[in-house]
Amino acid sequence: MTDELTDKIRFHDEYAEDFEDVAANIFAPIYPVISQQIINRCRIKSGTFIDVGSGPASLAIALNKLANGKVYAMDFSEKMLAIAKKRIESCDLNENVIPIFGEIHDMPFDDCFADLVVSRGSLFFWQNVPQAFREIYRVLKPGGMAYIGGGFGTAELKSKITQAMEKRDPAWSQCVEKRLSKPNLESFKKALHVAEIDPFTIIDNESGFWICFNKVD
Numbered sequence: 001m002t003d004e005l006t007d008k009i010r011f012h013d014e015y016a017e018d019f020e021d022v023a024a025n026i027f028a029p030i031y032p033v034i035s036q037q038i039i040n041r042c043r044i045k046s047g048t049f050i051d052v053g054s055g056p057a058s059l060a061i062a063l064n065k066l067a068n069g070k071v072y073a074m075d076f077s078e079k080m081l082a083i084a085k086k087r088i089e090s091c092d093l094n095e096n097v098i099p100i101f102g103e104i105h106d107m108p109f110d111d112c113f114a115d116l117v118v119s120r121g122s123l124f125f126w127q128n129v130p131q132a133f134r135e136i137y138r139v140l141k142p143g144g145m146a147y148i149g150g151g152f153g154t155a156e157l158k159s160k161i162t163q164a165m166e167k168r169d170p171a172w173s174q175c176v177e178k179r180l181s182k183p184n185l186e187s188f189k190k191a192l193h194v195a196e197i198d199p200f201t202i203i204d205n206e207s208g209f210w211i212c213f214n215k216v217d
Contacts, residue, residue, distance in 0.1 A: 020056045020083045026164045031062035033153030037207055038118055039066050042145045047115030050074055050139065052104055052148070053122025057084035057097060063118065064096050072109075074102040104132045109139040117146045123211075124150065124179045129191035137197055140215040150179065151208010158206075180209055 039045060046068040051060040054073035064071045073084050084099045091097075102108040105128055117136050126132045136146050152158035165172040178184070185204070188211060192200050200213035 017083070019080065022165075022168075023056050023058045026161055027058065030151075030153045030157050030161070031058045032065070033157065034059065034120060034151065034207075035062040035066050037153065038063065038116075038147050041203075041212065042116060042147055044116045044145060048072070048113060048141075050107075050109065050114045050117045052107075052117060052119035052136070053125075054084060054099075055080055057087055057099065059118065059120050060084075060097050061087065061091055061093060064093060069096075069115070071097045072114075073097055073099045074107070075099070076101065076103045105135060107135045107139055111138055112141045112144075113139045115141055115144045117144070117148070119148045121150045123148055123188065124184075129188065130194040133192055133195040133197055137195070137213075137215055142215055142217040145212065145214045147210060147212050149203070149208055149210035151210065153207055155206040185209060 045066070048069055049060075049063060049067065049071040051057070051063065051071060051073050054060050054075050057073040060071045060073040073081075073088070075081050075084065078101065081099045081101060088094060088097045088099060100108060104122065104126055117140060123129065123132070136148070140146060152161055162173055162176075185202075189202070192198070192211070192213070197213050200211060203210040203212065
C-alpha cells in the first residue's frame with residue numbers, strides 16, 4: 001500500500017461521519033435522480049451491480065430500489081463501510097446491498113462478474129486512472145456497462161446543494177469547478193485511451209460529467 005493511498009484512507013476514516021451527514025442531509029435528493037438516469041441510459045434493470053467508492057452507500061441503496069439483483073457497495077474505508085452497513089440494515093436491505101472492502105486499482109471481484117459498475121465522485125481521487133478503468137472493464141461481464149463520473153442530476157439540485165455546501169465551506173464551489181475543469185476532463189479521455197477502452201461515451205450536461213462504456217461481447 002502506497003503512502004498516498006494510506007493518507008487517503010486515513011482522511012476518509014477521519015471525516016467519515018461528516019461525509020455521512022452531508023450525504024444524508026444535503027445530497028440525499030440527488031441519488032434517486034442519478035439512479036434513474038443510470039437505469040434509463042444503461043438499460044440494465046437486473047443483475048449484479050457494483051458501486052465503486054460507495055461511501056455510506058447512498059447511491060447503492062437508491063439503485064437497488066430501481067433494479068433487481070445485488071448491489072455491492074465497495075469502499076476502501078473500514079469506517080465508511082461500517083456506516084454503510086448500518087444504513088443498509090436500517091433499510092432492511094441486507095440481502096440486496098452488500099458492503100465490501102475494496103480498492104479501485106485491485107477490485108475484489110472475479111473477471112466478468114458484474115452487469116453494471118457505477119460510481120459517483122470517486123474518479124477524481126483515483127491514483128492511477130488508466131488502471132482503475134482497466135479494473136472496471138475486467139470485472140464487467142461481456143455486454144456489461146460502466147457509468148462513472150460526478151454530478152447532481154439536475155441544474156436545480158446542483159444549485160440547491162451548492163448553496164447549502166457553501167454555508168459549510170465557502171471554498172466548496174471552487175473545488176468542484178476545478179475537478180470539472182476542461183483540462184481535468186480531457187485527462188480522463190486520455191486515460192481511457194491508455195486503458196485501451198474504446199468506444200466510450202462522454203455525457204457533459206446538467207446531469208453532470210459521466211463516462212459510459214460497455215464491455216464488448
